Amino acid sequence: MKEKGFTTTILHSDRMGSPEHGSLHKPIHTSVAYGYEDARDLAAVFQNRSAGFAYGRQNNPTNKALEEKITRMEDGVATVCCGTGMAAISQSLLALLRSGDHFVSSSFLFGNTNSMFQTLRTVGLEADFVDATDVANVKAALKPNTKLVFVETIANPATQVSDLKRIGELCKERGLIYVVDNTMTGPYLFRPKSVGASLVTSSLTKYTGGHGNALAGSVTDTGLYDWTKFENIYDSYRGMDPARQGITQIRKKGLRDFGGSLGPEAAHHISVGAETMALRMERQCGTALRVAGFLADHVKIKKVNYPGLPDHPQHAIARDLFRHFGGLLSFELDEAIDCFDFLNRLKVVISSSNLGDNRTLAIPVAHTIFYEMGPERRASMGIDDGLIRLSVGIEDPEDLLADFAAALG
Numbered sequence: 258m259k260e261k262g263f264t265t266t267i268l269h270s271d272r273m274g275s276p277e278h279g280s281l282h283k284p285i286h287t288s289v290a291y292g293y294e295d296a297r298d299l300a301a302v303f304q305n306r307s308a309g310f311a312y313g314r315q316n317n318p319t320n321k322a323l324e325e326k327i328t329r330m331e332d333g334v335a336t337v338c339c340g341t342g343m344a345a346i347s348q349s350l351l352a353l354l355r356s357g358d359h360f361v362s363s364s365f366l367f368g369n370t371n372s373m374f375q376t377l378r379t380v381g382l383e384a385d386f387v388d389a390t391d392v393a394n395v396k397a398a399l400k401p402n403t404k405l406v407f408v409e410t411i412a413n414p415a416t417q418v419s420d421l422k423r424i425g426e427l428c429k430e431r432g433l434i435y436v437v438d439n440t441m442t443g444p445y446l447f448r449p450k451s452v453g454a455s456l457v458t459s460s461l462t463k464y465t466g467g468h469g470n471a472l473a474g475s476v477t478d479t480g481l482y483d484w485t486k487f488e489n490i491y492d493s494y495r496g497m498d499p500a501r502q503g504i505t506q507i508r509k510k511g512l513r514d515f516g517g518s519l520g521p522e523a524a525h526h527i528s529v530g531a532e533t534m535a536l537r538m539e540r541q542c543g544t545a546l547r548v549a550g551f552l553a554d555h556v557k558i559k560k561v562n563y564p565g566l567p568d569h570p571q572h573a574i575a576r577d578l579f580r581h582f583g584g585l586l587s588f589e590l591d592e593a594i595d596c597f598d599f600l601n602r603l604k605v606v607i608s609s610s611n612l613g614d615n616r617t618l619a620i621p622v623a624h625t626i627f628y629e630m631g632p633e634r635r636a637s638m639g640i641d642d643g644l645i646r647l648s649v650g651i652e653d654p655e656d657l658l659a660d661f662a663a664a665l666g
């Protein structure tokens with residue numbers, strides 16, 4: 258069968274697993290445990306000899322249907338879904354790395370991921386943070402004990418774009434696991450597999466779910482990494498199909514042992530939300546480009562960060578790799594304007610955390626999500642005290658432009 262388009266594939270994904278009673282959505286399975294007529298079948302599931310469900314912390318039929326959907330969306334071989342994006346990242350790294358291993362990441366990371374990596378440093382992992390917009394910096398940071406490189410596609414809030422393709426080439430050459438957090442672009446705008454990613458992580462909470470009504474995360478194996486060459490695979494998973502060794506270790510040593518599991522109700526919300534991902538993102542990216550242009554031309558705005566603007570430092574990379582430039586931008590107000598007063602004047606835009614929601618959300622980053630980091634680290638990341646992050650929703654674009662015009666006027 259010829260491969261269908263992005264949205265058609267999502268809409269028909271659940272049906273490929275012959276769901277109960279011909280239902281068009283995979284039902285929500287709330288059972289924690291699963292019974293077997295023959296106890297030997299239960300043992301086979303435990304021993305990875307046959308597919309099936311044992312205990313809800315590791316998987317359930319609703320989550321499995323979502324995992325298969327995400328695998329199709331990312332064009333991968335297998336996915337593990339978790340309770341949050343943070344669980345997907347932390348459990349993947351804890352499952353794959355061992356004390357004394359080194360990994361390289363970006364200086365421009367999602368705040369909580371940065372905080373988590375600092376914590377991993379305190380328990381025996383070595384981490385270095387470099388400007389990943391240039392592969393040369395990543396290369397310079399590699400050490401004999403480097404096992405993995407972790408980057409995001411578009412950084413939040415200042416929208417730096419990683420040197421994705423060349424980092425992929427470097428990782429391939431050095432046999433390193435290449436993890437790309439695809440939250441900001443999602444598989445509709447960009448598939449990290451196309452630049453050689455080994456694993457793709459995502460906060461499904463954001464653009465995949467879209468409605469801001471469920472938390473979830475995922476890690477997808479693209480099938481590009483040769484796990485037989487990775488020394489940290491445990492003997493229990495060595496005997497398996499080589500393509501499954503990494504993802505099985507993440508499910509067992511990560512999800513099973515650390516327990517950041519996704520509930521079936523949330524999996525259902527994310528799964529339904531994913532159906533409109535392409536439609537929502539078309540609108541969000543189109544509006545974001547218009548809002549970015551409007552703000553960039555406005556006298557009371559000092560600076561706008563958006564990869565779609567021609568003067569963005571990585572505009573060319575973003576144009577070459579991504580279908581559109583994303584739904585997130587940030588801007589600095591003229592010094593004379595207080596960022597809190599400005600946010601309070603906006604009537605359509607909501608002062609709120611989160612991104613990728615259907616509603617347009619704005620947040621003063623230095624005072625909120627990057628507050629804990631302190632002024633020096635913020636300055637090194639290019640985060641001005643008055644910087645406002647804007648996640649563009651699906652409202653009628655004219656209403657948003659009018660809201661900004663009024664708040665600035």
Ligand SMILES: *Cc1c(COP(=O)(O)O)cnc(C)c1O
Nearest residue numbers: 341342343367438440460462473
């Ligand atoms: C939100 C986010 C995460 C964490 O996801 P949660 O679902 O909130 O745990 C990780 N990475 C990026 C880039 C994010 O935006």
